[in-house]
Amino acid sequence: MYEYSDFDAAFVAERNRQFRAQVERRLAGSLTEDEFRPLRLMNGLYLQLHAYMLRVAIPYGTLRSAQMRQLAYIADRWDKGYGHFTTRQNIQFNWPKLTDVPDILEALAQVEMHSIQTSGNTIRNVTADHFAGAAADEIEDPRPVAELIRQWSTDHPEFQFLPRKFKIAVTGAPADRAVTASNDIGVRTVLNDRGEMGYQILVGGGLGRTPMVARVIRDFLPKADLLPYLEAIVSTYNLMGRRDNKFKARIKITVFENGLESFRDAVEAKFALYRSQFGGADQYLLAEIKAAFAPPAFRNAPVDAYDAGLAADAAFRTWAGTNLTAHRNDSHAIVTVSLKAHGETPGDASSDQMRLLADLADDYGYGELRISHEQNVILPHVHKSDLPVLFARLQQAGLATANAGLLSDIIACPGMDYCTLATARSIPVAQKLALHFKALGLEEEIGALKIKISGCINACGHHHVGHIGILGLDRAGVENYQVTLGGDHTENAAIGERAGPGFAYDEIVPAIERLLRAYLDLRGNASETFIETFRRLGAAPFKAALYPAETEDRDAA
Amino acid sequence: MSRRYIPKVVTANDLAMGDVVYLTADDRWSRHHHEAELIEDEAHAQLRLLNASAQKLLVVGPYLADAKAGPNGPEPIHFRETFRTRGPSNYVHGKQQDAARESTNV
Numbered sequence A: 001m002y003e004y005s006d007f008d009a010a011f012v013a014e015r016n017r018q019f020r021a022q023v024e025r026r027l028a029g030s031l032t033e034d035e036f037r038p039l040r041l042m043n044g045l046y047l048q049l050h051a052y053m054l055r056v057a058i059p060y061g062t063l064r065s066a067q068m069r070q071l072a073y074i075a076d077r078w079d080k081g082y083g084h085f086t087t088r089q090n091i092q093f094n095w096p097k098l099t100d101v102p103d104i105l106e107a108l109a110q111v112e113m114h115s116i117q118t119s120g121n122t123i124r125n126v127t128a129d130h131f132a133g134a135a136a137d138e139i140e141d142p143r144p145v146a147e148l149i150r151q152w153s154t155d156h157p158e159f160q161f162l163p164r165k166f167k168i169a170v171t172g173a174p175a176d177r178a179v180t181a182s183n184d185i186g187v188r189t190v191l192n193d194r195g196e197m198g199y200q201i202l203v204g205g206g207l208g209r210t211p212m213v214a215r216v217i218r219d220f221l222p223k224a225d226l227l228p229y230l231e232a233i234v235s236t237y238n239l240m241g242r243r244d245n246k247f248k249a250r251i252k253i254t255v256f257e258n259g260l261e262s263f264r265d266a267v268e269a270k271f272a273l274y275r276s277q278f279g280g281a282d283q284y285l286l287a288e289i290k291a292a293f294a295p296p297a298f299r300n301a302p303v304d305a306y307d308a309g310l311a312a313d314a315a316f317r318t319w320a321g322t323n324l325t326a327h328r329n330d331s332h333a334i335v336t337v338s339l340k341a342h343g344e345t346p347g348d349a350s351s352d353q354m355r356l357l358a359d360l361a362d363d364y365g366y367g368e369l370r371i372s373h374e375q376n377v378i379l380p381h382v383h384k385s386d387l388p389v390l391f392a393r394l395q396q397a398g399l400a401t402a403n404a405g406l407l408s409d410i411i412a413c414p415g416m417d418y419c420t421l422a423t424a425r426s427i428p429v430a431q432k433l434a435l436h437f438k439a440l441g442l443e444e445e446i447g448a449l450k451i452k453i454s455g456c457i458n459a460c461g462h463h464h465v466g467h468i469g470i471l472g473l474d475r476a477g478v479e480n481y482q483v484t485l486g487g488d489h490t491e492n493a494a495i496g497e498r499a500g501p502g503f504a505y506d507e508i509v510p511a512i513e514r515l516l517r518a519y520l521d522l523r524g525n526a527s528e529t530f531i532e533t534f535r536r537l538g539a540a541p542f543k544a545a546l547y548p549a550e551t552e553d554r555d556a557a
Numbered sequence B: 001m002s003r004r005y006i007p008k009v010v011t012a013n014d015l016a017m018g019d020v021v022y023l024t025a026d027d028r029w030s031r032h033h034h035e036a037e038l039i040e041d042e043a044h045a046q047l048r049l050l051n052a053s054a055q056k057l058l059v060v061g062p063y064l065a066d067a068k069a070g071p072n073g074p075e076p077i078h079f080r081e082t083f084r085t086r087g088p089s090n091y092v093h094g095k096q097q098d099a100a101r102e103s104t105n106v
């Protein structure tokens, strides 16, 4: 796995030293809050509703076991014994004291982690497919290129004050598990007609106030041209992007207002220039990075124990059915460890759970862990013969919930339980939905379903691309929940459509129950998923289920 | 006739801890909403906010929040402010944790 170079280590140490001095100056009064705020945000430190919050980057969602252990240590020593994994593959600590943050940053640096560019109008933590390096359908591991982008974008002198924040996601597989189309730039690894590998480049995606699916700006970009092309896009945006209106400052608006064609022309003109300036230096670097991401030496051993486990243990069989994904090595599997136990907070892991996951990664997973944008933890390479004992150890820690991809595998942002920007809570809605459908015993029958919940229009909970999206709003001083239907987070990304008026806090769970009972009645057969039924029938029958009284009124009129 | 002024409290976050605090009538920062000064006059509210904003070494981001009189002192009106008096709803953390600790210590 990639390890810091001397340059990386010195850079992070210097930034931490600077921040320690900045905190001291703030506490002594020589920096005002107005002066200090941008400095703390540059280091991922927010002030939330009840406390400070430190956001730590997990580049492309990849963690070593030692890093996971250090996160557990930080949670115990300086926080309340847990951390929250986010849809941007970051971890957030919800309760640090300002005075402790310099020590926390130092503890992070010890394991080559930091909080730099997790806030501000910069290029943020680069995200990637959480099955990277393991998935059976993968063309190429996207992480070396994601690391190259991370190095290029970190402290990039021209891109520290962009019009607005900037997000890049990379996938190396045709199945898009990184929601690339909702990013400012999406990088998709593709093969052209001649079988050559390259990238399809998407631009101008984003959720939030004005949700847009990214558009293809370059259908096929030769691999070696990636960085100059990205530099061309970001510098074009840096010039053309609006700085007069925060709500029109994202690149999606720049592309929309100028038109894709003229934006592309401006990018291509710059690209022609940059391409020769880069002169291939980045490709040497990439070759070095690649070596650091070489796959582990996959163990070759019989898988009889796995087959025996499947035959003997129904709980294991159920879990294997939902939480395992095909690995590119036949004798291995990708394990999704659900952080969505029914009634628990989506994406939260206690320090004990983090330590156990680190141990399991060491014992059965070549020391590797991943964090998914769906707020789960992934053990990317587990030999199948180890799965029964792994499952047993997960069970003991409450981490064996067999719900990956099911109703209760909900994305929920922190919402008004933590976030200052929130207009309503999201966590308790996720908790109530999971418990309610578990009590009804309908979760397995309903099958594959993506519910995504955000606590305000900023859409950190990706509600627009949920099959069912829930957006918490403040309607005249009361929490109100708007439902969107038919969103899609995959390579066929789509923004869900608003179903109608919102529901009160106490009405949202019954409304979703009506919706899903309608689906069970309407589906063609038991294998037709919610989203397939929705696509076949359109929104009308689902809206009728959500708003029965109104439909009757209209019928009567 | 101008509309009746909705009473206010001055609230902020503690600089070092981040915890929610309220300005009291005797110029302390209390961790309890019910100890806040309930300000019924708009001009006085602006003065108190200015006073709070000057305390840069103690608090961050002071603002005026709507409140109403209650049996034990001022109470919040908006749900956001109610949450700020308690802490998150998914764990007994924040002020509700402190309250639980205090009551078990008695």
Ligand code: SF4
Pocket: A413, A414, A415, A416, A419, A420, A421, A422, A423, A454, A455, A456, A457, A458, A459, A460, A461
């Ligand atoms: S969607 Fe809104 S409430 Fe949720 S974390 Fe993002 S900014 Fe906060």
